[in-house]
Amino acid sequence: MTTVAAQVKKLTMIQAITDAMKTMMKEDDSVLILGEDVGINGGVFRATEGLIEEFGDERVVDTPLAESGIVGTSVGLAVNGFKPICEMQFFGFIYPAFNQLITHATRMRQRSLGRYTVPMVIRAPYGAGVKAPEIHSDSVEALFTHIPGLKVVTPSNPYDAKGLLIASIEDPDPVLFIEPMRCYRTGRTQVPDEKYAVELGKAATVKEGTDVTILTWGAMVQDTVKAVEKWEAGKDASCEIIDLRTLYPLDKETIRKSVEKTGRAVVVHEAPETGGVSGDVISLINDAAFFYLKAPVQKVTGFDTPVPVYSLELDYLPSAQKIIHAVEQTLQY
Structure with a gap:
C-alpha cells in the first residue's frame, strides 16, 4: 500500500491563520467572517486577504466601525446555526464589545439549559513591540480568563496558529483567539496543507x-x-x-x-x-x-x-x- 506524504509549505503566522480560515470555509458553509475592513481590504494585517474573492461578501462581511455590533451580531448568528469568526482589528478595541461577550456569548449555554451553544471565535491581534499607537498593543488576556464559558487561546508559531484556530472554529463554545502581532511575520515554519487541529487546553x-x-x-x-x-x-x-x-x-x-x-x-x-x-x-x-x-x-x-x-x-x-x-x-x- 502506498502512503502519500502530507503536503507542507513554509508559512508565516499570518499566512497560517488565513489558511485555517480558508480551510474551514471550504469545508463548512456555516463558517463566515465579520469585521472592519476584512473584505475588500483583506484586514488590517491582511489576515483575510483573498477570502472575499473566493467566498463572496455574504460570507466575508465588512461591518461598520462598531465592535459591540460585530460581537452581538455574531452571537445571534452562532445560536442560529452559523460559526462566525469575528475580527477585532486590535485587542485593545474589544472593550466596547465586552458586554456582548460576557453577558451573552459566555452565558447562553447555561441560560438556555444547554439548548443553545455559541460556536463563535473572536480573533484579536495583541502585544507590544511593533511600534503601534496607544491602545493597539494592550495585553489584557487576564480580563477574559476570569470569565467562565470562554476559552482563551494564543499561538506562538505558524503551525500552532493554524491548528489552534481550526480547533477554535470547531469548538461548540465561544473562543477568544488572541494573536501576538510580533509573531505575524517574524519567520516561517512548515505547516501542512491539509486540515488538522491542535487540541485546546493542551500546553x-x-x-x-x-x-x-x-x-x-x-x-x-x-x-x-x-x-x-x-x-x-x-x-x-x-x-x-x-x-x-x-x-x-x-x-x-x-x-x-x-x-x-x-x-x-x-x-x-x-x-x-x-x-x-x-x-x-x-x-x-x-x-x-x-x-x-x-x-x-x-x-x-x-x-x-x-x-x-x-x-x-x-x-x-x-x-x-x-x-x-x-x-x-x-x-x-
Whole structure:
C-alpha cells in the first residue's frame, strides 16, 4: 500500500491563520467572517486577504466601525446555526464589545439549559513591540480568563496558529483567539496543507530541561527560547520551556509534571503584573506541586502601566536579561 506524504509549505503566522480560515470555509458553509475592513481590504494585517474573492461578501462581511455590533451580531448568528469568526482589528478595541461577550456569548449555554451553544471565535491581534499607537498593543488576556464559558487561546508559531484556530472554529463554545502581532511575520515554519487541529487546553513542551521550568505564551515564547539558548551555553543547568497555548482552561497536568521534574519555576508574560495570568499559574503550581518546589516561583512581567509610547516600548517588555535574572534567582535560592 502506498502512503502519500502530507503536503507542507513554509508559512508565516499570518499566512497560517488565513489558511485555517480558508480551510474551514471550504469545508463548512456555516463558517463566515465579520469585521472592519476584512473584505475588500483583506484586514488590517491582511489576515483575510483573498477570502472575499473566493467566498463572496455574504460570507466575508465588512461591518461598520462598531465592535459591540460585530460581537452581538455574531452571537445571534452562532445560536442560529452559523460559526462566525469575528475580527477585532486590535485587542485593545474589544472593550466596547465586552458586554456582548460576557453577558451573552459566555452565558447562553447555561441560560438556555444547554439548548443553545455559541460556536463563535473572536480573533484579536495583541502585544507590544511593533511600534503601534496607544491602545493597539494592550495585553489584557487576564480580563477574559476570569470569565467562565470562554476559552482563551494564543499561538506562538505558524503551525500552532493554524491548528489552534481550526480547533477554535470547531469548538461548540465561544473562543477568544488572541494573536501576538510580533509573531505575524517574524519567520516561517512548515505547516501542512491539509486540515488538522491542535487540541485546546493542551500546553506544548517547546524545550526539555532539568532544572527550571519556564512557563510562557505568545511572543514571549520566542524571546524566552532565545534568552535561554544563549544563557545555557557553557552552563550545567538547563531550562524546560512550556508554551501554555491555552490560557483558559490551563493545562494543569503538563504544568504539574514539569514543575515536579525541575523543582523550580518562572512565569513570563508581557501583560501588567497585577492580576495577570501568572497569578493563576503560580496558584496552580502551589496547589499541585508545592512539595516539589526547591524555591519560590519567580515571575517576569510587564509593568503596571499602560503600554508606553513606542520609544519606551522595549523597556516595558520583559527582556532577555530579566528572564535570565529570574532563572538565576530561583537556581541560587
